[in-house]
Amino acid sequence: MTELPVSAEQREASSTAAPTPVPRVLAAGALCWRVRKKQLWVLLIHRPRYDDWSWPKGKQDPGETIPETAVREVREEIGVTVSLGIPLPTLDYRISSGLKRVYYWAAELEEQKPRPDGKEVDEVLWCTAEQARELLSNPSDVEPLDALIEAHRRKELRTWALLVLRHAKAKPRSSWTRAEGDRPLAATGQRQAAAVKRLLMAWRPDRVVSSPWARCLATVSPYVKATKAKVKLSESLTEASHERKPRRSQSTVEGLFDKGRSVVLCTHRPILPSAFKQLASHMSSRLRTTLPTEDPYLAAGEILVCQVSGERVVSVEQFRPFED
Template identity: 45%
Template sequence: MSVVPGKPPPVLAAGALAWREKGERIQVLLVHRPRYDDWSIPKGKLEKGETFPAAAVREVAEETGYRVRLHRPLPASVYLLPDGRTKIVQYWTGTVRAKVAPGPKDAGEIDKVRWVALDEAEDLVARQGDLVPLAALRRFLEAGELQTVPIIVQRHGAAVSRAKWRKGEGTRPLNSKGKKQAKALPPLLDAFDPATVVSSPWERCLSTVEPLAKIEGLKVRTKDELTEAGHKDHPSRTAAVMDRVLREARPTVVCTHRPVLPTLIEAVRAVALPGAALELPREDPYLAAGEALLLHATPGGTVVAVERHLPNIG
């Protein structure tokens, strides 16, 4: 995030509005802050070197004892602090992966954690910055777009240049920056709880996703259609790989190369809502080396939201 010269850097924070079905009602997870005597969405400041998604997951765990997986983004909250700095809070919807602690890490900061019905939450919460995400969650619910699955199109990390590599393209490796990106990807993408990793079998793609797959306990499935050569020979087969991933609607990482990206993105555009389609990249290079394109799809395979993230390598 860029900093305006002469102005103090913004305060960055992240959180998640976790939800669950209870009978025929939707409940959301709120925390009580004794310092302000108010109910709020779990959130907190980013730590050094942390991405927004990783911070959101960590903060929810620290404040509630629940480890969540992130789903579609919610409207951010941007406001001025008394000292003149701008505070930016990024939010996502979330669902619980596991209970990791009996309660809040710091009882002086958070003294109560409650699942409450959505209607009650809208009455309990007083801050406008929390009411906006709640209203967005209600809109998603009423539109039938609350339940989503993350599908991640991942461009491989920065690689040794073609001009400097004398061997085959399939063996061209990551450079030092790309290796750092691969190492930094797991805490970013783990926030979305991927269940499957599909990749080009070429070295620079495999090296990008293998650290993530190892941490998640997943096997990397390779597809020749995701290589540059496979795409050049049979672009329709490459598009079919993306079509299948979207139809299956499982949390999936798809790692590929820059020349392959436009074909994958056009396959996504065909099943995206108009607003989401506008957020899809349209110009070369489509994604920076190491960048992830997050697609949030309904169980039926319709893409309803799009976001982009780079691993933080300092």
């Protein structure tokens, strides 16, 4: 079963709103944007099948998460590889089979030149946000555009991703007699690590900060090998160090904000409350309420995704890698 993304807004709304129907079709895409002379520009696509102007998007394929869908669809339709930014409003449509839900993210696009695939898309157009509002064929497509414009107005559109990853499933403690730091991933955890690699590609962090214990290293290894991301090992992220000096773990989390570049931190379940406490100091009171508060905080292989503007966390999401 595919896990749906959970944003701060969705988690807050779910506590008060009536349950929404389960979507029969899931899709995802991105609003590609850039700034020229302080003016926000966005990329529209023309679909010959419908003769309309819209955003790059498409249906989820079996075996992929929604963020993977968004990145893949943008690559297939306009030939560019994006890294996801802040989440934008999700749109629901009624179709013949039931409810269709489309997830959107912002994605800054600077140097790559978009090219239509010639099948699904026959034309691309950079235009101002105001022009896009007039050109969009589906009135509901204006909703994510308005959110994009508002984020730009607040100077919260250009962000970097800070991802907190709990290591994949390890062999049980009860069956391991050697050093705790050497306890490896279980067979399920090895499959999760491969799925974590694919999921991380949606943000493509170029830095990895990890506990040096075997199960954390094995979780991030597939991603590091695929991307050549720089790895920094921190003893403060181990269970043993955190038990003695939890403030060191929090200092390591705080240090992630220093460079202002996308980074994934891989650690253990007992460290997560301290990590989230430190992250909370960079959040609004509303966002703080959306952080996990109950043990186990994150499932094995699950990722908390924070988008950071400067040193302020402006969005929070959670994703689990797809498990076959």
